[in-house]
Amino acid sequence: MKIVFLGTGDSTGTPVINCHCRTCDDARTKNWERKRFSILIKHRGKNVLVDTSPDLRRQLLDLKIERIDAVLWTHAHFDHFGGIAEFYRVQDDVEVFSAPEVHESVEIFGNFIPYKKREVSENENFKIADIEFELLRVHHPPVDAFGVLIRFEDVKIAISGDTNSEIPEKTVKEFEDSELFIVNALAPTGKFKKHMNALDALRISKRLRVKNLKISHASHLYPPKDEAKKIYPLAEDYEEICLDSMLEGQI
Numbered sequence: 001m002k003i004v005f006l007g008t009g010d011s012t013g014t015p016v017i018n019c020h021c022r023t024c025d026d027a028r029t030k031n032w033e034r035k036r037f038s039i040l041i042k043h044r045g046k047n048v049l050v051d052t053s054p055d056l057r058r059q060l061l062d063l064k065i066e067r068i069d070a071v072l073w074t075h076a077h078f079d080h081f082g083g084i085a086e087f088y089r090v091q092d093d094v095e096v097f098s099a100p101e102v103h104e105s106v107e108i109f110g111n112f113i114p115y116k117k118r119e120v121s122e123n124e125n126f127k128i129a130d131i132e133f134e135l136l137r138v139h140h141p142p143v144d145a146f147g148v149l150i151r152f153e154d155v156k157i158a159i160s161g162d163t164n165s166e167i168p169e170k171t172v173k174e175f176e177d178s179e180l181f182i183v184n185a186l187a188p189t190g191k192f193k194k195h196m197n198a199l200d201a202l203r204i205s206k207r208l209r210v211k212n213l214k215i216s217h218a219s220h221l222y223p224p225k226d227e228a229k230k231i232y233p234l235a236e237d238y239e240e241i242c243l244d245s246m247l248e249g250q251i
């Protein structure tokens with residue numbers, strides 16, 4: 001199994017249009033970018049997406065991904081589902097798994113999108129491509145939002161989804177002892193209503209006793225990429241993690 005970070009940015013992406021902060025100008029000068037959030041899980045020829053970034057077209061073309069077998073949505077914010085609005089014209093048979101509340105909210109925005117809706121409840125285990133998935137409630141007010149727990153051959157991988165640091169205790173328990181924790185942390189420090197910062201993420205991952213940590217959904221409030229990655233375990237766009245290598249301690 002491989003986990004590929006398609007986009008590691010926040011809702012505006014980096015560089016931000018019309019922003020000339022040090023990070024955005026560094027991104028322009030050195031030609032790097034943080035696209036909107038999405039994760040690809042590749043396994044036995046199948047491609048499963050966690051969230052459909054508005055940058056999906058570019059991401060799939062760049063990585064030569066020609067078919068998506070299933071999608072999971074963590075919540076109904078545009079930077080997490082928007083890509084489906086054009087992708088359904090390329091492939092109209094993709095099944096999208098999410099909680100009923102999330103489907104309901106997406107339908108308000110996109111009742112023209114003929115995607116194949118699959119409702120799954122929080123804490124319900126379901127299988128796609130021989131991998132077990134579970135949606136777990138997180139805290140991203142005011143919307144219903146879910147993290148994702150992946151179980152594969154005794155290994156747990158936790159994806160926080162968009163959340164602030166007040167993750168419900170039940171979810172915390174399930175995330176404990178994960179081999180990999182992909183956590184969304186908007187900025188190095190600072191207080192945000194909907195999001196956590198990198199210090200929160202480090203503290204929570206310590207509490208969860210996770211073995212490997214990757215921070216995603218990073219905004220331009222981090223220092224330029226090369227500086228920031230010396231300080232924080234930030235994921236990069238198109239970075240791949242191979243499960244076998246991770247278990248051998250090679251990430």
Ligand SMILES: [Zn+2]
Binds near residue numbers: 010037217
């Ligand atoms: Zn987001």
Ligand SMILES: [Zn+2]
Binds near residue numbers: 022025220
């Ligand atoms: Zn900026």
Ligand SMILES: [Zn+2]
Binds near residue numbers: 075077140162
């Ligand atoms: Zn969000």
